[in-house]
Amino acid sequence: MSAVLDFAKRPLVVAMVLIVALLFVGNVLSPGFASSQQIMRLLIVAALLGIVAAGQNLVILGGREGIDLSVGGVVSLSAIVAGNLMSGSDAGIPLAILACVATGAFFGLLNGLGVTLLRIPPLVMTLGMLGVLQGLLVVIRQGIPSGRAAPALSQFVTQPLLFGLPGIIWLWIVIGIVMAFLLARTVYGHRIYAIGSNEQAAWMAGVPVRVIRVSLFVLSGVFAAIAGMCLLGYSGSSFANVGEQYMLPSIIAVVFGGTSLAGGKGAYTGTMAGAVMLTVLQSILTTVNIDESGRQMIFGATLLVLMLFYGRGRAMRA
Template identity: 60%
Template sequence: MRALPQALKDPLAIAGAVILLLLAAGEALSPGFAAPRQVVSQLVIAALLGVVAAGQTLVILGGREGIDLSVGGMIGLGALVAGNVMQGQDGMILPAVLAAGGACFLAGLLNGAGVTLLRIPPLVMTLGMAGVLQGLLVVLTRGQPSGNAAPALTGFIVRPVLLGLPGMLLAWAAMGVLMWLFLRRTRAGLSIYAVGSNEEAARLSGVPVARTRILLFGLSGLFAGLTGVFVLGYTSSVFIGVGTAYVLPSIIAVVIGGTALAGGAGGYTGTMAGAVVLVLLQSILTTLSIEPYGRQIIFGATLLLLMLAYGRQRRLKA
């Protein structure tokens, strides 16, 4: 009983409870919603969101109200580059991943340079970058699907690889472990928390604040580019606006997981749980036949409520 009040302050515990409630509600509304195969399918979709949300987590942890609104365009760019390098050939998967990740990493570094060196507010800088990338995608694709996914990539995303789980889920689990180790057990990870908590104190302690923040935006671009590769494997083709649907959910997932929007507190484990919550919520809304615009309204309202609840809280655990 004494542990209950403490658990109610833990966003990860709250997210876990919400996941169980959503599964129960979904099963009640549509029998089979919580069946193992259906749950695995939902987790694959959550993994796609979780990868781009990893970069969003890092940017938000870095403080200064850092939110990356360009991840949608980055996902589209990553998918376009990967699809055209890959062209349906299994042997070109690795070069495609490197090309997509590299292109988006460089675009992310531009975001970081604008925010850090030119002092452009993150929302303005990344929103401008999103517009540039969307225009670039229109020019390059001329509004038509471009590029093809390799069969091995598609199989990795959706087909069982080990213990009945798709490779995408195994990769996401491994990424979660690596992110935890990076943030909690490395000097670079602890520097991110220091910068987000108190930028001036971090600078006086010898942390390269400007370089750290630029790198965080670069990593956000990298994760978004990798998401584009995975989305390509999931959908098998590239189309304009493929990443738009990930922008708002990637922010909500981070906040649900307990990462403070002010920076300096939180972690990726909570973000992973937040991604699962959002995907289950979206599935239930789809089951209820709510139109896409209705789902978008609910997502926006959810973000506003979470900002009121968590946005100014800097002592939440994750």
Template identity: 80%
Template sequence: MSDSAPATTSTPVSTRVAGFVKQPLIVALILIAALLLLGEALSPGFASGQQIMRLLIVAALLGIVAAGQNLVILGGREGIDLSVGGVVSLSAIIAGNLMAGENSGIPLAILGCIATGALFGLFNGIGVTLLRIPPLVMTLGMLGVLQGLLVVIRQGIPSGRASPGLANFVSQPFLFGIPGILWLWIAIGLVMAFLLGRTVFGHRIYAIGSNEQAAFMAGVPVKAVRIALFVLSGIFAAIAGICLLGYSGSSFANVGEQYMLPSIIAVVFGGTPLSGGKGGYTGTMAGALLLVILQSILVTINIDESGRQMVFGITLLVLMLFYGRGRSMRA
């Protein structure tokens, strides 16, 4: 008989830490709680119910934009939609002018904005798939077109007015004391979960994001799916533009630019690598809220806009180390 005891194995601390970091939703929720505590310490009342509700409204605006960004990134081929800020701005201006402060103009404004967002998304999708222009180049070029169009239309002057109904929907209690925009965001979250997890279209998104060539050989209409992703991105950006008009009351030509980089960061923080094929929208929702809280803290400590953009840029680079390397992190 041998007197030696059976060898015991223990999981290295580094392995446990790496496993924890690979759970972006949990990390995001912990950081959200930590940032709320930090904000409360810096400015008493930061974590009050009223302030949290305001932060949720702002996060919903970002989260709606990030929904479309999430779909494009999931589709792989380093897909990123840099034109979302321009679509948000243009949609806010279109909605404001079609409403002109009247509730009767809401249906036409919604239809007009969604059609506009879908049209520019279609242009992006055609450029990426049929003309084979890299998504980064195509959407950056489209952003330039949109910015030029906005300057020609309004030259930076506020344009249009939100209707009282839209303003109340975004900012005032709608059901169970919760503003309508939060119910809209919840509905989008449920639709995204169903779309990605329960539909053939969702499975095709993951397939082309994981291996486009294999998906094509399996009969997946890769080009049609990719075009649809850019169209949906444009539609979500347009919806965010309408809601942003309701939040601010009027719109400026560059009002949507603030959502371009944060929408990408929210997606990456949510666990979707820029290589695509893995991830979901639940984590993106948490990422959007986290970024809004972080931005609010930066404002509280008097960091100007340029400083906040630097922080967001550094945040994206750090997140890329953990979540953005794609295939190397896939189990």
């Protein structure tokens, strides 16, 4: 019985149960909510959130109250960069990919250097970077939608590619496998857990703490940039604040997935389930006509509740 209870308390199990329950509730409120077509649309939206949350997961695992609040700005900027480089042409996709990855890595590098070399708290550093990105977006586009997704990108994100699943879902699966291998089977992953659990002990053991912490912010920026490009393919065009919707949910997905905000314990599998759960919840809130401000209030309250239960206390493994 004890083993069964421990299994039932795992974040991944809790998330799966909640996903099924939310689908049932959604289907009661709106018949057809749990249809195969609707579930596929929800998975596409969840993949966008899950890709952003991958980088967020790494930063949080690294400890020192690490949270990347700039991911929304990176998503928005990357979507605009990709859209303007493509301008509706498939020929612009390779250059757009390189530019987006470079953009995300650059701002992630600035975050990492600010946190490690200047000793600025991650929350302050990334919040300041978010303000810089928002101002940059206003200067560049002044809130006017710009750029168009290439047809191949839109098809990759929204149309079946293999076994009836769109390309973005396969991309998310690959990211999940890579993340699981990275964290569980590599020296780099073990070092992330080490500095998240006890940074001083990791440093004394010879772990290059600063280099790894900078790399976590770089990866967070890269994942956010990839999500921004995929978001462009999903929506067809981009606008200045398109990425703002991902900042808070990406943190909630990580915490709900069992990663402690104190760092050092957690896994990406739970984060993936958390992203699906949040997407289903957001769809239900939209179905019952709760506006964006109401949804943000609910997400904020959800994060506070999760932190109260296990965000800082006994971390649960996925």
